[in-house]
Amino acid sequence: MNQTHSREVIVALEQGLHARPADLFAREARRWQSRIEVVGNAQRVDGKSILDLLTLAAEAGTRLVVEATGPDAREAVDAIGSLFEHNFATEANSALHPDTTDPERQPPGDASGERAAV
């Protein structure tokens, strides 16, 4: 049964959503059957395509909406949301300033968004 789920995420990566996190995003998105789209910066792109994700040019602080439609939409959105929550933890992000985890930048009303990026 197809369902649609969406959630807002915020790019906390100091360097923005560059090639490496875009790769991690697309890899995660491709694990799910659902169609996954990302809306932001006045565009709607395919979340399974690195090229598409890079065209968002999403800098630090950019709000994006991840939208999944398909049988595993909820799980897909959660999994991708988790990447953002952990600030793409495999990213070499030791240089990140602590203030990029400013609570104001967390998705509103999302309790699971409390986990701070490392």
Place this chain on the structure above:
Amino acid sequence: MKFSDFVAVEAIRPNIAATSKEGVIREMTQSLVDAGKIASSEMESIVKAIMKREDLGSTGIGRGVAVPHTKHPSVNRLIGTVAISQQGVDFESLDGDPVQLFFLLVSPPDRPGDHLRALENISRQLRDDSFCKTLKAAAGPQDVWRLLEEADAQSIAS
């Protein structure tokens, strides 16, 4: 960030000889040295930094395209070049395909936005199959440059 804002025309290589990942990166970095865009004394350091980035995950982003890149303190603005391999190079790409089109970027450490906008422009154009096809068929540096200028003009118009 248009191609003409960061691509060094004198460093475009439409027919590179290298057959390995490091070979391509080395040849492209050398082309930027030859074009006077980076100091020859920095060459080894830049090649090493780009290879280190590749270790984190290939910048072969699929569709026969790779964007090897690094930040480096020796440049004061984003500088890049384009190379084409007629035979294709194994770049450990995400989709496993050999890479024919290379965009190499070196950016100042404090300008992540410029790097992001250069990636945006490259990826936007590369989604266009006819752009990729025409680029691969380019006969000389001037052909490549003309195509990049045309893409710039179109992205302004749209």
